[in-house]
Amino acid sequence: MTRADALAYWTNPDRETFVAEQDGAVLGTYYLKPNQLGGGAHVANCGYMTAADAQNRGIARAMATHSLGHAKERGFTAMQFNFVIASNTRAIHLWESLGFTTLCRLPAAFIHPTTGPTDALVMFKTF
Numbered sequence: 222m223t224r225a226d227a228l229a230y231w232t233n234p235d236r237e238t239f240v241a242e243q244d245g246a247v248l249g250t251y252y253l254k255p256n257q258l259g260g261g262a263h264v265a266n267c268g269y270m271t272a273a274d275a276q277n278r279g280i281a282r283a284m285a286t287h288s289l290g291h292a293k294e295r296g297f298t299a300m301q302f303n304f305v306i307a308s309n310t311r312a313i314h315l316w317e318s319l320g321f322t323t324l325c326r327l328p329a330a331f332i333h334p335t336t337g338p339t340d341a342l343v344m345f346k347t348f
């Protein structure tokens with residue numbers, strides 16, 4: 222994916238995009254959107270990224286906490302993560318600590334660039 226494609230995806234008009242910043246520096250970003258259209262639009266979906274040099278400082282926890290509060294304010298009643306890579310133990314630890322549970326495991330759904338076929342998790346939290 223090119224930088225332009227990634228930016229277009231992250232800031233698509235179908236979602237709200239936020240940044241975590243300190244002293245003018247962007248330390249992280251997330252988006253919030255409906256997970257599905259129509260009958261599934263009451264379930265939120267988010268994506269989060271922390272800058273490489275700001276990892277392990279609680280930035281993603283702060284963004285996720287903000288997103289859960291904002292999703293509730295927007296009227297969403299649950300949040301779903303559709304594709305959490307099973308080897309992403311940092312993210313899984315974080316989502317579980319915020320009350321998400323794993324609903325299912327998609328076998329070898331992701332081809333990791335270095336380790337190859339890897340499971341992906343569907344994680345869910347009701348508000």
Ligand SMILES: CC(C)(COP(=O)(O)OP(=O)(O)OC[C@H]1O[C@@H](n2cnc3c(N)ncnc32)[C@H](O)[C@@H]1OP(=O)(O)O)[C@@H](O)C(=O)NCCC(=O)NCCS
Pocket residue numbers: 269270271272275276277278279280281282283302304305306309310311312314315318
């Ligand atoms: C996943 C990601 C968003 C986490 O961001 P972060 O700002 O470093 O996360 P935080 O500092 O808020 O929290 C990290 C937590 O994981 C823990 N942790 C760190 N390394 C870990 C590991 N290898 N295994 C398990 N837990 C780990 C930390 O102790 C911390 O938990 P705590 O708050 O209970 O102490 C970041 O690594 C990232 O941008 N990754 C690439 C994109 C991505 O994977 N997004 C999520 C997709 S589901």
